[in-house]
Amino acid sequence: MRNKASTTLTLVLLTLTLLSTTYSDDLIDQTCKKTPYYELCSNIIHSNPATPSDPKGMVVIMINYTIVNATNTLNYIEDLIKKVTDHELEHKLTFCAESYIPAIKYVLPQAVGSINRGNFGFANYSISYAEKDIVACNKKFTGNQSPLSSRNGIMLQLLDISAAILKILLNG
Numbered sequence: 001m002r003n004k005a006s007t008t009l010t011l012v013l014l015t016l017t018l019l020s021t022t023y024s025d026d027l028i029d030q031t032c033k034k035t036p037y038y039e040l041c042s043n044i045i046h047s048n049p050a051t052p053s054d055p056k057g058m059v060v061i062m063i064n065y066t067i068v069n070a071t072n073t074l075n076y077i078e079d080l081i082k083k084v085t086d087h088e089l090e091h092k093l094t095f096c097a098e099s100y101i102p103a104i105k106y107v108l109p110q111a112v113g114s115i116n117r118g119n120f121g122f123a124n125y126s127i128s129y130a131e132k133d134i135v136a137c138n139k140k141f142t143g144n145q146s147p148l149s150s151r152n153g154i155m156l157q158l159l160d161i162s163a164a165i166l167k168i169l170l171n172g
């Protein structure tokens, strides 16, 4: 008798766990489908150890990820600056480092703070501000000459995903 009851309880708990996991995965994918880069969005959110329960949690994970990625790129730029001998290239790379630094230190952490306070409009403004800086770095180089074009490209995709999720939050 006792065993049966505990088996039933286990089954109920298991079902509840499965239901909540399914719901959450489904919510994540539905939200990611409303962004321009579904796969990138879905991969990043699903590989994060904490499962978000709403779009607000998703955008915080996205921005955190963006800060980590931007930090990698900044380290890469600083290594390049040490190696280059061409002064013009060095100048352009320094400009780009100066675009990444405020995004990492202030703009993106401020966006997370705004989201936590429910100020999605200001967070959206911060994301646009960071995008403008990355675009300005890209414009320093002509054509495919930029050693940063693919990294800047990923940054813009990551920021676009956050902007799209913020748009949902602003309209909801």
Ligand SMILES: *[C@@H]1O[C@H](CO)[C@@H](O)[C@H](O)[C@H]1NC(C)=O
Binding pocket: 050, 057, 060, 061, 064
């Ligand atoms: C985002 O990063 C901050 C600072 O590193 C951390 O405190 C917070 O827990 C992270 N949030 C998520 C949802 O990963």
Ligand SMILES: *[C@@H]1O[C@H](CO)[C@@H](O)[C@H](O)[C@H]1NC(C)=O
Binding pocket: 121, 124, 125, 128, 166, 167, 170
């Ligand atoms: C987000 O900010 C951009 C740039 O300031 C603006 O064009 C856009 O309308 C804003 N989006 C929303 C949903 O408010």
